[in-house]
Amino acid sequence: MYTQAMDTMREEGGDKPALRTAEEAQLQQRFDNRIDAGEFIEAKDWMPENYRKTLLRQISQHAHSEIVGMLPEGNWITRAPTLKRKAILLAKVQDEGGHGLYLYAAAETLGTSRDQMLDALHTGKAKYSSIFNYPTLTWADVGAIGWLVDGAAIMNQVPICRCSFAPYARAMVRICREESFHQRQGFDSLLVMMKQGTDAQRAMVQEAVNRWWWPCLMMFGPPDDQSPNSAQGMRWGIKRVSNDTLRQRFVDAAVQQAEVLGVSFPDPDLRWNEETQHWDYGTIDWSEFWRVVGGDGPCNRERLAARVKAWEEGEWVREAALAHARKSELKEAA
Amino acid sequence: MTTNTEWPLWEVFVRTKAGLDHKHCGSLHAADPKMAVQMARDVYTRRQEGSSVWVVRSDQIVASDPGDKDMLFDPAEDKVYRHPTFYKLPDSVDHM
Ligand SMILES: [Fe+2]
Ligand SMILES: [Fe+2]
Numbered sequence: 001m002y003t004q005a006m007d008t009m010r011e012e013g014g015d016k017p018a019l020r021t022a023e024e025a026q027l028q029q030r031f032d033n034r035i036d037a038g039e040f041i042e043a044k045d046w047m048p049e050n051y052r053k054t055l056l057r058q059i060s061q062h063a064h065s066e067i068v069g070m071l072p073e074g075n076w077i078t079r080a081p082t083l084k085r086k087a088i089l090l091a092k093v094q095d096e097g098g099h100g101l102y103l104y105a106a107a108e109t110l111g112t113s114r115d116q117m118l119d120a121l122h123t124g125k126a127k128y129s130s131i132f133n134y135p136t137l138t139w140a141d142v143g144a145i146g147w148l149v150d151g152a153a154i155m156n157q158v159p160i161c162r163c164s165f166a167p168y169a170r171a172m173v174r175i176c177r178e179e180s181f182h183q184r185q186g187f188d189s190l191l192v193m194m195k196q197g198t199d200a201q202r203a204m205v206q207e208a209v210n211r212w213w214w215p216c217l218m219m220f221g222p223p224d225d226q227s228p229n230s231a232q233g234m235r236w237g238i239k240r241v242s243n244d245t246l247r248q249r250f251v252d253a254a255v256q257q258a259e260v261l262g263v264s265f266p267d268p269d270l271r272w273n274e275e276t277q278h279w280d281y282g283t284i285d286w287s288e289f290w291r292v293v294g295g296d297g298p299c300n301r302e303r304l305a306a307r308v309k310a311w312e313e314g315e316w317v318r319e320a321a322l323a324h325a326r327k328s329e330l331k332e333a334a
Numbered sequence: 335m336t337t338n339t340e341w342p343l344w345e346v347f348v349r350t351k352a353g354l355d356h357k358h359c360g361s362l363h364a365a366d367p368k369m370a371v372q373m374a375r376d377v378y379t380r381r382q383e384g385s386s387v388w389v390v391r392s393d394q395i396v397a398s399d400p401g402d403k404d405m406l407f408d409p410a411e412d413k414v415y416r417h418p419t420f421y422k423l424p425d426s427v428d429h430m
Contacts, residue, residue, distance in 0.1 A: 044400045094380065101377050105361045108343070114363060115340045171360075178381075319339055321365035328366060 004061070004129055004293070007221040007229065007243070035237050040166035043109035051236055054229075055165050056110045057126075058238065060117045063103035064128035068121075068303050070096045072136040073145055081139060088185050089142060095182065099175045106167040122308050130289060131219050133297030140193065140201075140208035146186015147261075148209070148216045148254065154179045155250045156220065164237030187257065194262050202262075209258075210266045217281070218289040220247040226286075248278055255279050343392040344370040346377075348384040356388050364389075 027046045034041065041047055070093050077093065080086035104114055120126035131149055136142065157176055163169040193201040221227060221243040233239030251270075258265060269282035291297065341363040347356040359378050364370035370389040378384065398406055414420050423430070 042400065044397075046400075091380075094376075098377050098380065101362060102360060108361075113340060174360075315339075318341065318365075321369065322339060322341060325366035325369075 004127070004219070004221050007227050035164055035235075038237075039164075040169065041164050042166050051165075051238075052110055054233070054236070055168065055238060056107055056112055059103055059107040059110075059165075059168050059171075060112070060120070061127055061129075063100045063107060063117070064121045064126055065132065066096050066100035066103060068128045068132045068307060070100075071303055071306055072132055072134070072299075073142055075136050076139060076142045079139070080142075085189065088189075092146070092182050092185060095178050099178070102171040102174055103168075106165075106171040109167045118311065122304070122311060124295065124304065127293060129219060130292040130297065131215050132303060133292050133299045134211070134215050135299050137211075138204050138208060140190065140204045141212070143186045143189035143193070143205070144208040144212045146182050146184075147190060147257070148186075148212050149219070150179055150182040150186060151254065151257075152216045152219045152250050154183060155246050155253075159240035159246075162237075162240055187261070190261055190263075205261075206263050209263045213265045213267070214284065214288075215292075217247055217251070217284055218286075218292075220244075220250070222286060222289070251279050251281050341365045344374075344389045345392050345395060346370075346374040347388040347390070348374075348378055349386040350383060351385050356386065359383075361392060 028048060031041070031045075031047060031051075041051075073089060073096075074093050077086060077089055080089050104117060107117060108114060117126065121128070131152075136145070154176065157172055157179065160172045161169055161176055163172065190205050193205050197205075224230065224242045224244045227243055230239060230242060234242075255265070255270070267282045269280065271280055273280045292300070295301075342365075343361055344364055345361050346359055348359045349356045362370065362373050362377055364373050367389065371387060374387045374389050375384075379387065410416075
């Protein structure tokens with residue numbers, strides 16, 4: 001999802017080894033050897049400039065996705081149907097905030113400040129996952145997000161636990177430990193409505209699933225043959241599994257889960273393929289994906305505006321806290 | 335952009351339970367020490383992962399230079415006699 005950064009960096013190109021000196025060539029060689037040996041790269045180790053740039057881009061955009069991802073679900077905290085669901089949703093959204101913080105901290109080790117990253121988000125220079133530009137219209141959307149969006153995120157994030165850049169890998173290990181609860185609570189919430197709910201509630205669940213299904217498939221990024229930076233990402237050990245492979249894994253798992261739930265997916269071409277032993281699915285509308293990535297999804301403006309508003313309205317708090325800290329320090333020194 | 339008002343960075347160390355070491359688990363921004371401890375609690379111990387936290391300003395940490403790694407740590411490489419497994423003893427006393 002959260003790894004769409006590699007696929008949307010069309011303009012920048014991959015690893016151009018514009019090596020200047022013999023020493024640098026040697027460093028590059030040593031770096032390549034370490035990657036090939038499956039070693040981890042730490043923040044202070046030498047790394048090619050493009051590796052640094054690509055990682056900074058991917059990790060910061062992953063962080064932005066976690067933070068912006070709090071908005072669609074946060075929309076339902078005050079309207080959760082029971083106290084239990086409200087407590088669960090609060091904990092889930094708080095986790096996403098935590099994920100954003102782990103990831104910002106990992107990205108900062110690459111030498112960019114938190115404020116620089118936030119500035120890139122707020123000015124629209126940095127992207128976040130396309131999925132969070134869709135609205136949460138009903139309570140069933142909260143369950144559908146947990147089940148499908150977090151489900152897709154898990155598929156995507158588990159391989160990054162083995163990313164060659166150690167601070168990112170460590171953050172992902174921490175995140176993946178927390179994600180399973182997100183998916184399970186979503187499925188559980190939908191299951192209650194499907195098994196104990198009214199016809200209207202069941203219809204609401206199906207309608208939410210209909211809306212989220214295709215955008216979830218897009219979370220894995222463009223098809224492999226249209227993913228020009230994937231090879232470089234694989235070479236660097238930043239990307240471990242291809243977009244289409246992850247997408248297929250997700251579809252195979254989701255079809256089975258949908259059966260238990262008693263919902264269908266809005267795809268007439270979805271069918272079991274005896275030969276491949278996988279579920280075939282229909283054609284994804286990539287023009288919609290690029291439109292949403294490009295800023296023209298249903299909620300892009302609303303999401304960004306909410307982040308900018310929070311940042312601007314929090315400015316006096318950040319300043320006051322810092323002024324207070326300085327004053328206390330002076331008092332202590334005196 | 336307001337980089338001059340960015341809160342300082344802190345490194346967070348968590349003791350998962352009594353009797354164990356504090357272990358580095360990440361970093362965060364906070365205006366002062368009290369806030370750093372509070373935020374460490376919220377960011378790194380939401381599921382009882384800790385029974386104690388340390389926070390220390392990142393700029394106060396002195397670290398070895400990765401470039402000195404070989405110079406610093408390789409000299410220990412050929413000193414196998416520092417390990418108990420170096421000594422082959424008769425089976426009857428090998429548990430020592
Ligand atoms: Fe997350
Ligand atoms: Fe999540």
